[in-house]
Amino acid sequence: MGQLEGKVVLITGGGNGIGRAAVELFASEGAKVVVGEVQEEAGAAAAKAVVDAGGKAIFVRTDVTVPENAEAAVAAAISNFGKLDVLYNNAGRSFENDATVDGDIDVFWKTIQLNLFGTWLMSRFAIPRLIENGGGAIVNTASIAGLVGLRKIDAYSASKGGIIALTRSLALQYAEHRIRVNAVAPTKTLTPRAAKLDDERPTGGGDRNHLGHAMPIDIARGALFLASENASRITGHTLPVDSGFTST
Numbered sequence: 150m151g152q153l154e155g156k157v158v159l160i161t162g163g164g165n166g167i168g169r170a171a172v173e174l175f176a177s178e179g180a181k182v183v184v185g186e187v188q189e190e191a192g193a194a195a196a197k198a199v200v201d202a203g204g205k206a207i208f209v210r211t212d213v214t215v216p217e218n219a220e221a222a223v224a225a226a227i228s229n230f231g232k233l234d235v236l237y238n239n240a241g242r243s244f245e246n247d248a249t250v251d252g253d254i255d256v257f258w259k260t261i262q263l264n265l266f267g268t269w270l271m272s273r274f275a276i277p278r279l280i281e282n283g284g285g286a287i288v289n290t291a292s293i294a295g296l297v298g299l300r301k302i303d304a305y306s307a308s309k310g311g312i313i314a315l316t317r318s319l320a321l322q323y324a325e326h327r328i329r330v331n332a333v334a335p336t337k338t339l340t341p342r343a344a345k346l347d348d349e350r351p352t353g354g355g356d357r358n359h360l361g362h363a364m365p366i367d368i369a370r371g372a373l374f375l376a377s378e379n380a381s382r383i384t385g386h387t388l389p390v391d392s393g394f395t396s397t
């Protein structure tokens with residue numbers, strides 16, 4: 150029996166990178182997956198890959214920063230699969246020119262809006278449905294940048310630190326409803342986009358990834374653990390999947 154047999158999971162940013170790996174991994178563990186993704190082609194392809202493999206998935210075009218979209222993605226889980234068990238807040242990214250003095254003011258706001266507000270907004274609509282369900286799990290996406298200081302990636306680090314704090318706060322608030330709230334904190338992960346960016350503006354730090362750069366499936370496996378009953382007494386925590394980076 151799969152680790153998510155019979156569970157209904159909503160994964161944001163499920164069209165590419167870590168989210169795409171999670172869509173396929175969670176489905177292979179028995180989950181029915183709602184792919185909430187802003188890029189239509191990528192989101193539809195992720196859902197199709199699951200269906201082609203014999204699983205159940207739907208794509209709902211979702212911009213996690215738009216309240217109506219966030220609400221509709223949660224509603225699609227209920228209307229298509231009857232309930233919601235797990236929200237995996239994966240959508241997020243860093244932007245160029247993200248430094249306090251030399252960077253762009255717009256970059257600060259769009260980073261906070263996507264990473265922190267998007268996570269908060271999806272949770273706002275998912276939590277009432279998880280309560281109706283008698284419990285469930287939220288897995289948020291932090292970063293090593295929320296756990297240690299990195300240079301010239303200030304708004305991103307602040308957004309991910311905020312997600313870690315939000316994770317703890319929601320965990321305490323909703324434990325009585327049997328909702329667990331945790332986060333994964335990936336190190337540099339070789340998604341196609343991250344690999345390209347690394348070529349264009351190397352961030353260094355490779356020597357702190359003692360087990361090497363992570364691959365999307367490594368982060369998805371950490372998220373699967375937190376989403377599953379294997380983590381039934383774990384809440385409020387941030388799990389670094391970091392090749393030893395934050396232990397350096």
Ligand SMILES: NC(=O)c1ccc[n+]([C@@H]2O[C@H](COP(=O)([O-])OP(=O)(O)OC[C@H]3O[C@@H](n4cnc5c(N)ncnc54)[C@H](O)[C@@H]3O)[C@@H](O)[C@H]2O)c1
Nearest residue numbers: 162164165166167187212213240241242292335337338343
């Ligand atoms: N790749 C890394 O090195 C790394 C390291 C630490 C943390 N993370 C975090 O992991 C998560 C996934 O990153 P990734 O590297 O797989 O990124 P990615 O860019 O490969 O995939 C992110 C997906 O999110 C989608 N997305 C972007 N904005 C969205 C929005 N407003 N609404 C819905 N979907 C949206 C994109 O279309 C894309 O499909 C992010 O939260 C990121 O901050 C990544």
